[in-house]
Amino acid sequence: MESLRSGLLSVLEKVKNSVILDTKEVDSIIRELQRVLLKADVDVRLVFELSEKIKKKFFSREIPPGFSKRDVLIKILYDELVSLLGGENATPYTLGRMPYKIMLVGIEGSGKTTTAAKLAKYLKENGYSVGLIAADTYRPGAYEQLQQLATKIGVSFYGDPQCKDPVRIVEEGVKVLEGRGVQVFIIDTAGRHKDEVSLMQEVSEIYEKLKPDDVILVVDATQGKGVAKQAIAFKEKVPLGHVVVTKLDGSAKGGGALSAVASTGAKVAFIGTGEKLDDFEAFDPYKFVARLLGMPDLEGLLRKFQALEEHEKERARLAAAGKITLLDLKEQLLEIKKLGPLSKVLEMLGGPPIAVKGSLEGGEKEIDKWIAVLNSMTEEELLKPEIIDRSRMTRIARGSGTTVRDVKRLLESYTQMKKIMRQIYRSRRRIQGF
Known part of the structure; x- marks a missing residue:
């Protein structure tokens, strides 16, 4: 994955070195991102969909206070890469009621037996009693390999090298291991090709007999976007629950493999990042992308955006409850100013909106005066007007070039406006039957 990582770092470098981030600069950054993703074997359609989403979001989003255009573009890049890798559907891998049966499937050479042990x-290590069942009756040495791995990690094992019926092996294995107190059964089936009809049918038979709680497909990252066909082929035979992507450590096509799996709707549960048994981790697309981008200040930037999102959610909740802050009032006034002269605004609205009626009565100059007063307030005062005492009013008036009387008039109008909002909210709740 190093080539993908270095490529994405070059994209971020272009963002950091940008001057005005106009259409020309953003298009150049997008072209570099496309080159990096296509080199990582990400599907062309997915790459161009992602490109369009990034441009649309960037040019339609207002820059929040305290953030730069670069910050916003980096956050959008991060979010869209996470989404590309299935971030919207990502959930931690959890087990249900015990006993719990997991069936591993995949094509030959995908690293399935090693993955079973991992x-x-x-x-x-997470506190479960685990047993491995060797149901691969085709590959020479499969039984011995899984037995050695089970011994190495200290878990129960069942296999029968004399039996060539995988269904019978699985049924007997579950009985034997249940007697040893095993809670989780992991069945290693034979590797097969999606075009091998008889072997794919065998997968269905094992599933029908075993009725596993989860079917995990093991795919090889070096197959890139080709793993999508494997996922679809196996999904047609058995209810595919999760996917493990192996060999991510050295694969230049890892991005293609992960995005291809996500595009099928399957959830990547784990990734294999090396040959050792410890080179195995739960897949978290958010952490994975953060690691790929490798920016030392990325975590801090994401925290800032998270705080902003939480703040916006709280404001939305208050607004839905019929409450409004001075910050909301300020933003309404600024939006009105953007629309042009007050006379035209009133024509478009068919009259002044209730929420800012008081501010409109005094005309254009009154709006400017109110905005000046609100600009002189701290964020805490805008969100909690109740803390504004005489001393604060004096400071706000001095900073805005107005009088204490002007500040008091604004606060009185705001109080009246809140009463109207509460009445509207209560009326709505009565109508809805709350």
Whole structure:
């Protein structure tokens, strides 16, 4: 994944070195991103969809106070890359009621047997009693390999090298391991190709007999966007629950593999990042993208945006409850100023809006005076007007070039406006039957 990481870092470098981030600069950044993703074998359609989303979001979004255009573009890049890798549907891997049966499927050479052991080790370290069942009756040495791995990590094991019926092995294995107190059963099935009809049918038979709680598809990152066809082929035979993407450590096509899996609707549960049994981790697209971008200040930037989003949610909640802050009033007044002369605004509205009626009565100069007063307030005062005492009024008036009387008039109008909002909210609740 190093090539993908270095490519994305070059995109971020272009963002940081940008001057005005106009259409020309943003298009240049998008072209660089496209080159990086296509090199990582991400599907062309997905790349161009992502490009259009980034441009649309960037040019339609207002820059929040305290943030730069660069900050906003980096956040949008981060969000869209997370979405590309299935971030919208990402949930931690959890087990249901015990006993819990997990069936691993995949094509030959995907690293399925090693993944079975890695998963067993991961679950054992999380407090579960785990057993491995060797149901691969085709690959020479599959039984011995899984047995050695089970011994190495200290979990129960069942297999029968004399039996060639995988369904029978699985049924017997579950009985034997249940007797040993095993809670989680991991079944390693034979690797097969999506075009091998008889072997794909065998997957269905094992599923029908075993009725596993989860079917996990193991795919090889070096296959890039080709893993989508594998996921679809297996999904047609069994209810695919999750996916493990292996060999991400050295694959230049890892981005393609992850995005291809996400595009099928399947959830990536784990990733394999090396050959050792510890090179295995739960997949979190948010952390994964943050690691790829590798910006030391990215975490701080994301925290700032998270705080902003929480703040906006709280304001939306208050507005829905019939409450409004001075910050809301300020933004309404600024929006009115953007529309042009007051006379034209009134024509468009068919009369002044209730929420800012008091501010409109005095005309254009009154709006300017109110905005000046509000600009002189701190964010805390805008959000909690009740803290504004005589001393604060004096400071606000001095800073805005107005009088204390002007500040008091604004606060009185604001109080009246809040009463109207509460009445509207209560009326709405009565109508809705609350």
